[in-house]
Structure formats: C-alpha cells, structure tokens
Amino acid sequence: MHEELLAGRVRGSTVLELRGITKRYPGVVANDAIDFEMRAGEIHAILGENGAGKTTLMKIVYGLMQPDEGEIYVGGQKVKLQSPLDAIQLGIGMVHQNRKLVNAHTVMENIILGHPNAGRVLNLKRAEEEIDELCRRYGFSVDLKASVWQLSEGEKQVVEILKALHRGAKILILDEPTSALAPPETKKLLTSVEAMADDELAIIPFITHKLPIVLSTSHRITVLRRGRVIARVDTARATEQSLAREMVGREVMFQVERPVVETGKPVLQVEKLSALSSRGFMAVKDVSFTVREGEIFGIAGVSGNGQHELAEVLAGLRKAEAGKVTLDGTEITDALPIKRWQAGLGYIPSERNEVGSIGDFTLVENVAMNYYFDDTFTHRGIMDYGSIRKLTEDLIADYGVATPNADVKGKNLSGGNLQKIILARVLNRNPRLVIANLPTQGLDVGATEFVQNKLIEAKKNKAAVLLISEDLDEIMAISDWIAPMYEGEFMAIVSADNADREQIGAMMAGLRLERQEQ
Amino acid sequence: MWEFIARSLEASTIFTLAALGELLGQRSGILNVGIEGIMLFGATFGFMAAQNSDSYAVGFAVAILVGALLGSLHGFFSITLGVDQVVSGMGIWILGFGLTTFIGNPYTGPLGMDRIPTIAGFSPFFILSVVLVAVMWFVLAKTSLGLRIRSVGENPSVAEVSGINVARTRYMCVVVGGMLMGFAGAVYSLDYNPVWNYNFLMGWGFIALALVFFSLWNPWILLGGSLLFGFLWQLSLNPQLFLPGVFSRYIWRTVPFVITLLVLLVMSTKWFRAKWGSAKPEALGEPYVKG
Numbered sequence: 001m002h003e004e005l006l007a008g009r010v011r012g013s014t015v016l017e018l019r020g021i022t023k024r025y026p027g028v029v030a031n032d033a034i035d036f037e038m039r040a041g042e043i044h045a046i047l048g049e050n051g052a053g054k055t056t057l058m059k060i061v062y063g064l065m066q067p068d069e070g071e072i073y074v075g076g077q078k079v080k081l082q083s084p085l086d087a088i089q090l091g092i093g094m095v096h097q098n099r100k101l102v103n104a105h106t107v108m109e110n111i112i113l114g115h116p117n118a119g120r121v122l123n124l125k126r127a128e129e130e131i132d133e134l135c136r137r138y139g140f141s142v143d144l145k146a147s148v149w150q151l152s153e154g155e156k157q158v159v160e161i162l163k164a165l166h167r168g169a170k171i172l173i174l175d176e177p178t179s180a181l182a183p184p185e186t187k188k189l190l191t192s193v194e195a196m197a198d199d200e201l202a203i204i205p206f207i208t209h210k211l212p213i214v215l216s217t218s219h220r221i222t223v224l225r226r227g228r229v230i231a232r233v234d235t236a237r238a239t240e241q242s243l244a245r246e247m248v249g250r251e252v253m254f255q256v257e258r259p260v261v262e263t264g265k266p267v268l269q270v271e272k273l274s275a276l277s278s279r280g281f282m283a284v285k286d287v288s289f290t291v292r293e294g295e296i297f298g299i300a301g302v303s304g305n306g307q308h309e310l311a312e313v314l315a316g317l318r319k320a321e322a323g324k325v326t327l328d329g330t331e332i333t334d335a336l337p338i339k340r341w342q343a344g345l346g347y348i349p350s351e352r353n354e355v356g357s358i359g360d361f362t363l364v365e366n367v368a369m370n371y372y373f374d375d376t377f378t379h380r381g382i383m384d385y386g387s388i389r390k391l392t393e394d395l396i397a398d399y400g401v402a403t404p405n406a407d408v409k410g411k412n413l414s415g416g417n418l419q420k421i422i423l424a425r426v427l428n429r430n431p432r433l434v435i436a437n438l439p440t441q442g443l444d445v446g447a448t449e450f451v452q453n454k455l456i457e458a459k460k461n462k463a464a465v466l467l468i469s470e471d472l473d474e475i476m477a478i479s480d481w482i483a484p485m486y487e488g489e490f491m492a493i494v495s496a497d498n499a500d501r502e503q504i505g506a507m508m509a510g511l512r513l514e515r516q517e518q
Numbered sequence: 519m520w521e522f523i524a525r526s527l528e529a530s531t532i533f534t535l536a537a538l539g540e541l542l543g544q545r546s547g548i549l550n551v552g553i554e555g556i557m558l559f560g561a562t563f564g565f566m567a568a569q570n571s572d573s574y575a576v577g578f579a580v581a582i583l584v585g586a587l588l589g590s591l592h593g594f595f596s597i598t599l600g601v602d603q604v605v606s607g608m609g610i611w612i613l614g615f616g617l618t619t620f621i622g623n624p625y626t627g628p629l630g631m632d633r634i635p636t637i638a639g640f641s642p643f644f645i646l647s648v649v650l651v652a653v654m655w656f657v658l659a660k661t662s663l664g665l666r667i668r669s670v671g672e673n674p675s676v677a678e679v680s681g682i683n684v685a686r687t688r689y690m691c692v693v694v695g696g697m698l699m700g701f702a703g704a705v706y707s708l709d710y711n712p713v714w715n716y717n718f719l720m721g722w723g724f725i726a727l728a729l730v731f732f733s734l735w736n737p738w739i740l741l742g743g744s745l746l747f748g749f750l751w752q753l754s755l756n757p758q759l760f761l762p763g764v765f766s767r768y769i770w771r772t773v774p775f776v777i778t779l780l781v782l783l784v785m786s787t788k789w790f791r792a793k794w795g796s797a798k799p800e801a802l803g804e805p806y807v808k809g
Contacts (some may be wrong), residue, residue, distance in 0.1 A: 062679075083681075084679045084680075084681060094679070096679075100675065100679050101673075102668075102673045104668075104796065104799075104800060105665075105669065105672065109668075112665070113665055113666070113677070113680045113682075114666070114677070114680030114681040120661055120662055120663070121660055121661050122660055122662055163680075276788075280788030280791065280792040
C-alpha cells in the first residue's frame with residue numbers, strides 16, 4: 001500500500017527521518033529524543049556500546065516496538081510502525097544478528113516466507129528468477145535449494161539480505177553485519193553493500209565495535225551513548241580515536257600492551273587431537289600445539305570451524321576421538337572435568353548465559369559452582385556459604401562488577417558484568433591453564449578492554465592462556481602465538497612478532513601456509 | 519482373506535484421518551496428546567446424533583463440530599494461555615474418557631441403522647482418506663499457506679517477523695486437526711464398528727499419535743504407516759491368522775509402538791541428523807510468547 005512512498009527516491013533525498021524518538025523503560029531512558037536522518041544511496045552507521053540504545057532504536061524502526069514519543073517519516077510522510085509487517089510494506093528491511101531464519105527450510109523457502117506475491121500455490125520459478133537477478137546485481141551467491149542449517153554464518157546473512165531485498169526493501173538495517181564473518185567474507189559483504197548503496201538503497205549498519213570497517217565503508221556516522229545522540233559526523237572527518245571517545249565517553253587505548261613474559265615449561269600439550277561435532281562431522285582434525293607458562297596462544301577462526309569443539313574437548317565436555325592431551329605432564333585426554341579443574345584448568349565458556357552461569361542462581365551460588373569441590377569451602381559435603389559469600393563480595397569489589405549486592409540473580413546482570421564474575425571466579429583460583437572461549441563476544445569497548453587486560457595479567461602470573469576468538473584484531477593484539485583455524489585444522493601456528501594481518505585473515509578463510517615451527 | 523484386507527483398510531482409514539489431524543497441528547508446533555479423547559467425543563456424539571436423527575450426515579457433522587470445539591479448547595490452553603501442551607492434551611483425553619462414558623452410557627448397544635455402502639468393495643472413507651493425504655501433502659509442500667504453517671512450527675519468531683500471524687495460523691491448524699480427529703472417531707463408531715460401548719477405542723488415538731512420529735511428519739509416509747498399523751491392528755483381533763499360538767493379540771497390539779520406537783531411535787542417530795537434519799518441527803510443544 002505504501003510502497004510507492006520510496007519509489008521515486010533520488011540519490012541524496014531523505015528516505016527516513018526520526019524526530020525526537022523517546023522510549024522509556026522502568027528506571028532507564030533507552031532512547032532520549034533521538035533525531036536521525038537517512039538519505040537514499042547512503043551508508044549511515046549507528047555506533048554505540050551495549051546499552052547505548054541501539055537495539056531499542058532498531059526495534060522501533062523495524063516496528064517491533066513503538067516509541068513513547070517522537071515521529072517517524074518515510075519518504076517525507078509521517079508513518080506509524082505497529083509491526084514488522086508495516087515496516088516491510090514501507091520498504092524497510094532488517095538483517096538480524098541472531099538470524100531470523102527457519103533452519104529446517106531451504107534457502108528459497110526462507111526468502112519467500114511471508115512474501116505477498118509468493119502465490120497461493122508457491123511460484124518458485126518466478127521467485128528464483130527474481131532472486132538470481134538480485135544475486136547478479138549485488139554479487140551474492142547462494143544455493144537456493146540448500147537447507148539453512150547447512151549454511152555458514154556468512155551465507156545465512158546473505159539469505160537474510162536477499163529476503164529483505166526480495167520483499168522490496170529500500171532501507172536496509174544491518175545488525176552487527178560483520179560480527180560473525182571471516183575477513184574475506186567481510187570484504188565481499190562490503191562490496192555488496194556498496195553496490196546496494198549505488199542503487200540508491202539506504203543502508204543502516206548498527207555496530208558495537210569494528211571501527212575500521214565503519215571508517216572505510218560508511219558515509220556518515222551517528223554515535224549513541226546512554227540513549228542520546230552524542231555525535232553525527234561525516235565519516236571523512238572521523239578517526240578511530242574520536243569515535244571511540246564518543247562511544248565510551250573517555251579515551252580508549254587501542255593498543256593493549258602485550259608484555260613479553262619469560263615463558264616457562266609447557267603447560268598444555270595437545271597431540272594429534274580429533275573430535276566430532278554434535279552433528280557427527282569430524283570437527284577437529286589432527287590438531288597439535290603447545291601452550292607454555294606465560295604465553296597467550298590465540299586461535300582465530302570464524303565460528304563453526306571446530307574451535308568450539310576443541311575447547312570442549314580440552315575442558316572435558318566432549319569426547320576426544322583420537323589424540324592426546326596433557327596438562328603439566330599428566331595425561332588428561334579422558335579425565336572427568338572435575339579432575340581437570342582440580343589439576344588447575346580454568347574454563348571460560350563462550351555461552352556465558354547458558355554454560356557459563358545459571359541465570360536463576362545468585363552470584364554467590366554461581367561463584368560456588370567453581371568451588372563446591374574445594375575443601376576450603378566445603379566441609380564433609382556441607383557448603384560454607386559464609387566464606388563463599390565473602391569471596392564473592394571480594395571478587396565483585398576487585399573486578400568492579402556493577403551489582404547492588406552478591407544476591408542478585410545471574411540473569412539480571414549485563415553481559416559485561418556477568419563475564420567479569422565468570423572471569424573472576426576462574427582467575428581467582430590461579431589456574432595453570434586458562435581456556436577463554438570468545439571471552440569478549442558481545443561486550444562493549446570498555447568491558448572488552450577489561451577482560452583482555454585480565455587475561456594478560458594471568459599470563460604475567462605464569463599461567464598458560466588459550467584464547468579462542470572470532471575477532472582477529474583481538475587475537476593480533478594480545479596473543480603471543482596465533483593459530484588460524486579452518487574446518488577443524490590449524491592453517492599455521494605463527495609467532496605474533498611476524499604475523500601479518502592480511503595473511504592470517506586469508507588463512508581463517510582456508511588458505512594454507514607452510515606450517516612454521518613453534 | 520479379502521474381508522480381512524478390507525477390514526484392515528477400514529482400520530487404516532481411521533488411523534490416517536486422526537493422524538493427519540495430529541500431523542497438521544504438529545507441523546504448526548502444537549502437540550495434541552488428547553487425540554484419543556477427541557476421537558471418543560467425536561465417536562460418541564456422532565453416534566448419538568446419528569441415532570437420534572436417523573441420519574449419518576448429521577452424525578458426521580456433529581462429530582466434526584465437536585472435534586473443532588475440542589481443538590479450539592486445546593488451542594485456547596496451549597496457544598492463548600501458553601499452558602504445557604502435554605498437560606492440556608492429557609486433560610482432554612481424561613475428559614473425553616470420563617464424559618463420554620457418562621453421557622454415552624444410555625446409548626450402549628448397536629447403532630441400528632443400515633450400513634454405509636461400499637464403493638467397489640472399499641469403504642468410501644478409505645478413498646476419502648487417501649485424497650486427504652494428497653491434499654495435506656500438497657498444501658504443506660506446495661502452497662504459501664503450507665510454508666506459513668511449517669514456519670510457525672519450526673520457528674514462530676521468524677514467522678512473526680516475516681509478517682505471519684502465529685497464533686491465528688496455529689489455531690487454524692489445531693481446529694482443523696480436531697475436526698479430522700472427531701471425524702475419525704465417528705468413522706469408527708458409525709462405520710467400522712457401529713456399536714457403542716464404554717471406552718470402545720482402547721488406544722486407537724495413541725496409535726495415531728505414534729503414527730505421526732513414525733511418519734517423520736510426512737503425509738505419504740503417514741499413509742504407508744497407517745496401512746501397516748491397520749493391518750497389525752486387524753491381526754491383533756484375529757491372532758490365529760498369522761503365526762497362531764506364537765503371539766497373542768496383546769503382543770500384536772504393541773507392535774506399532776515398537777516400530778515407532780525404532781523409527782525414533784533411527785531418527786536420533788548422528789547418521790540421520792547429519793543427513794536429514796532434524797525431521798521434527800523445531801518448535802513442537804513449545805508455547806510461543808510474543809516479544
């Protein structure tokens with residue numbers, strides 16, 4: 001009904017305008033009088049830390065949520081967005097970070113789901129032609145007959161973009177578009193995004209970090225902090241430093257220092273380790289490496305390349321199919337997790353809400369999860385909650401966890417604060433080996449910096465640290481050894497001193513290099 | 519022998535109709551374990567209506583209507599109120615068991631109407647059930663409505679952002695599903711065995727429920743499975759026909775469940791999941807809360 005609002009748009013004309021958007025939650029103003037304007041053919045990034053109000057704003061623009069105050073104009077006309085359907089019909093499309101796709105369905109079925117012209121009896125032939133045309137124009141390639149659960153994260157994102165475009169989106173919201181992509185995939189995506197902008201589409205990426213990408217691709221940037229627009233700049237006049245300062249509200253050190261610590265004897269030794277994924281594929285193939293005292297070994301990989309399974313095998317949560325794992329000279333390949341914790345292994349799982357903590361437990365109880373087997377805190381099976389509470393309160397103070405008290409439930413903490421508690425309870429045991437799986441995923445700039453510094457501190461205390469991350473910049477910044485992982489194998493093990501960013505990015509996408517001696 | 523086969527097909531017809539109703543609901547994400555209860559209701563009210571009005575049409579219409587009402591009752595509990603679907607379904611079964619025993623008791627005995635004529639030796643309902651299988655497959659696999667139903671059963675929040683009304687789609691499926699179950703009950707009490715007795719079904723609904731899992735949610739496999747299960751059921755009534763003295767009727771009656779268990783076992787293997795993914799609708803049994 002409204003589609004014609006954006007039909008006659010020309011480059012540079014305003015397609016979307018927000019005036020004074022305000023949204024309040026009990027105790028918080030998530031969006032405080034936000035003004036925003038979007039032109040055809042423009043890539044206009046919205047930057048902000050977690051909790052800056054990005055998600056709320058995004059939901060308002062996509063009709064998932066209604067503002068308490070403020071007006072939205074599409075193509076110069078005032079509109080009301082009561083549901084995603086309203087937004088879609090006005091030509092607003094959304095690419096979700098946690099993909100909104102039906103896993104069991106084919107790519108084609110996902111793209112045409114809910115399309116008004118899909119036909120009562122599905123007209124797949126016409127849809128296929130239309131989708132092929134979109135792929136050709138913007139440089140996407142995807143197998144329409146594949147089921148979504150078989151696709152990589154990057155491919156799933158392409159499916160979401162195609163779905164939005166096929167529904168006629170002229171304004172495209174991208175939620176953290178590059179967060180799960182390997183560098184070459186990112187490059188491909190950016191080329192496509194630029195092609196779309198050349199076609200007079202308006203692109204709004206919402207981004208928490210990855211400032212270099214924002215600087216290289218966008219035309220304008222709006223920075224949010226605590227629900228307010230802090231800055232609106234032409235990208236040409238912004239720098240990484242200026243943007244980070246505006247996001248965080250203080251200077252941010254981008255160069256986390258990487259102190260050189262004298263490395264000691266090997267702590268973790270992995271020899272020809274193989275493991276299956278939950279789907280039954282060989283996810284870890286013949287991996288060998290060593291992590292010594294006082295060093296950080298970084299595994300860089302796009303999610304789904306076996307690093308998650310590797311971490312689980314080392315933590316004793318998944319069976320090794322072949323190979324050998326030793327911790328301080330003792331074989332632990334098939335040891336129970338509890339034996340590993342007692343031998344000095346500290347594990348920080350990637351899903352901090354599902355595996356790392358129990359949402360309905362208080363912080364005291366969550367901390368107790370790592371100490372229930374420790375004689376200092378239990379006597380003949382009876383927990384000494386008094387000392388655990390004391391410990392928890394100390395940890396809260398030491399790590400600067402923002403919480404009213406130690407009896408708050410885990411689920412009520414923000415991601416960054418929850419991660420601090422998980423980190424604190426592991427590091428406080430002075431583990432010999434720390435396995436940190438995606439420790440900064442989804443955290444904002446400030447919390448990320450904190451977590452990284454704590455890992456470096458552990459390294460200074462002679463722990464061996466195994467860092468698994470999808471963020472190549474993070475790996476490059478703090479690791480001493482870097483292993484790009486692709487389809488279950490290490491493409492190389494490179495010393496950080498002679499690591500080349502481009503090359504490691506290419507290896508994360510499968511390019512193999514001569515294995516260097518460690 | 520022909521009579522045995524014809525009776526088997528009639529039994530299969532009832533399984534097919536009821537299981538199709540269950541399959542439709544499950545594809546939309548709603549598990550209804552009260553299928554036996556809805557069949558009892560449909561069978562009993564259909565029987566009473568037919569006897570009182572001396573019209574099969576009235577009997578079937580009442581059975582379908584009763585099925586629709588119970589389907590929407592299950593929908594109200596599981597969709598609108600978000601109650602645990604197993605609990606709601608069990609409630610409907612127990613209600614059906616108790617209430618039909620109470621209400622139907624004065625009607626104990628034969629229907630006393632002319633039998634429904636056969637077409638070339640086949641029960642007309644058998645032919646209808648095969649047609650309905652084809653229709654169900656076509657709707658689910660080839661139409662936009664079917665895609666919407668399947669999406670709602672796999673991932674309702676995705677369906678919602680794609681502009682689909684999740685609650686309405688699910689209601690439609692459980693109501694139509696309930697109609698099919700009520701109808702299946704009436705085919706039992708008006709055609710297959712037109713005698714009313716207390717708790718006469720004795721597990722037909724549960725076999726139909728097992729059949730849906732057996733079918734991997736595919737109408738054609740469901741039809742194949744119901745032919746097999748119908749045959750096994752008929753065998754349980756005449757255990758002397760095959761391997762006399764080896765299996766009692768009670769053993770034969772458990773065979774469909776054993777087969778279903780085997781299918782579920784295969785489905786849960788790594789091999790199956792790697793090749794086919796998960797056949798089960800992902801959101802099956804989970805209440806969807808908007809937001």
